[in-house]
Amino acid sequence: RPGRPLASASIIRIRRSPHAPQAGGPLACCTATAMMTSSKIQSALGLTVLFFFVALSAAFAPAAPPPRFVPPSNTRLRFFEGLDKAFEDEGPLGKGITVGKVQVAMQVSGRSMFATLESYARDDDIGSSYDDDYEEGYGDSHLSKMCHEICLALLRKSDSWISACSTSEWFKEQDMGKAESTHNLWADREACKFEKEYVPPEGSEPVEGKPTVIVVSLVIEIQGDETNFDRAGFSLADTKAVLTSIASDCRVEGGNCLNAFEVFWTPSEPTEVLTERETIADFPELITL
Numbered sequence: 001r002p003g004r005p006l007a008s009a010s011i012i013r014i015r016r017s018p019h020a021p022q023a024g025g026p027l028a029c030c031t032a033t034a035m036m037t038s039s040k041i042q043s044a045l046g047l048t049v050l051f052f053f054v055a056l057s058a059a060f061a062p063a064a065p066p067p068r069f070v071p072p073s074n075t076r077l078r079f080f081e082g083l084d085k086a087f088e089d090e091g092p093l094g095k096g097i098t099v100g101k102v103q104v105a106m107q108v109s110g111r112s113m114f115a116t117l118e119s120y121a122r123d124d125d126i127g128s129s130y131d132d133d134y135e136e137g138y139g140d141s142h143l144s145k146m147c148h149e150i151c152l153a154l155l156r157k158s159d160s161w162i163s164a165c166s167t168s169e170w171f172k173e174q175d176m177g178k179a180e181s182t183h184n185l186w187a188d189r190e191a192c193k194f195e196k197e198y199v200p201p202e203g204s205e206p207v208e209g210k211p212t213v214i215v216v217s218l219v220i221e222i223q224g225d226e227t228n229f230d231r232a233g234f235s236l237a238d239t240k241a242v243l244t245s246i247a248s249d250c251r252v253e254g255g256n257c258l259n260a261f262e263v264f265w266t267p268s269e270p271t272e273v274l275t276e277r278e279t280i281a282d283f284p285e286l287i288t289l
Helices: 026-034 038-060 081-087 112-121 142-156 173-191 236-249 276-282
Strands: 097-108 161-171 212-223 258-266
Touching: 097 112, 097 173, 097 236, 112 142, 112 212, 112 258, 142 212, 142 236, 142 258, 161 173, 161 236, 161 276, 173 212, 173 258, 212 236, 212 276
Parallel strands: none
Antiparallel strands: 097 161, 097 212, 212 258
């Protein structure tokens, strides 16, 4: 019955037939020859009991769980990741396309920096207009001139810098759509930080504002990989090197290497004041110089 594992065990019994002759007869001798010895009987019994316990434990063991599905890993061995640029065509500023962002916070007391930014903000055709100063083809693009002059204006105010930062991402030439999407994404992220956009109308009387902190953000898409976007904010010299590289590269080939450029600054109203504490809260990526 259940609970007694040996109740149904198979045991080999060795017994003598009741019709067998007395011991010592010829048949008894043959029967004794065919019998198992006691040691063999014990060995056979042990094996039988062992197999029984194995079968019984397998019968009462819990069912094995179904095999767990393991999704394929997305990890790839990037043996040739560093060779992406090896097959790119070389341009005036290197290979591929670079999207970069540079932000500088400075302390200002006058309106000279604002006047430079506002004059370009009023020009609606700046992205598609060129200077007609070449005999053949287009002259310098107004977009590249704007980028160049804003970088120079920031460099001239380097004594007033309080913090800065920069980042960049490189794309292959065939991924120009991704580069443009990244540029638009970074620009939209900066635009979302402002409650409204304000540019003083042309001809309005200049208003002398109060001393304030101003944050200028540059978002750039430029051809090649040679423009320096590294380490702005790590030191005054590193920040100058980034802005100098942008100012020089954006004018290459009349500005045709500059695919896109956007500039944001806050505050824009002359009566508005931005403190250093507010700057840290709104622009946590800035690194104090």
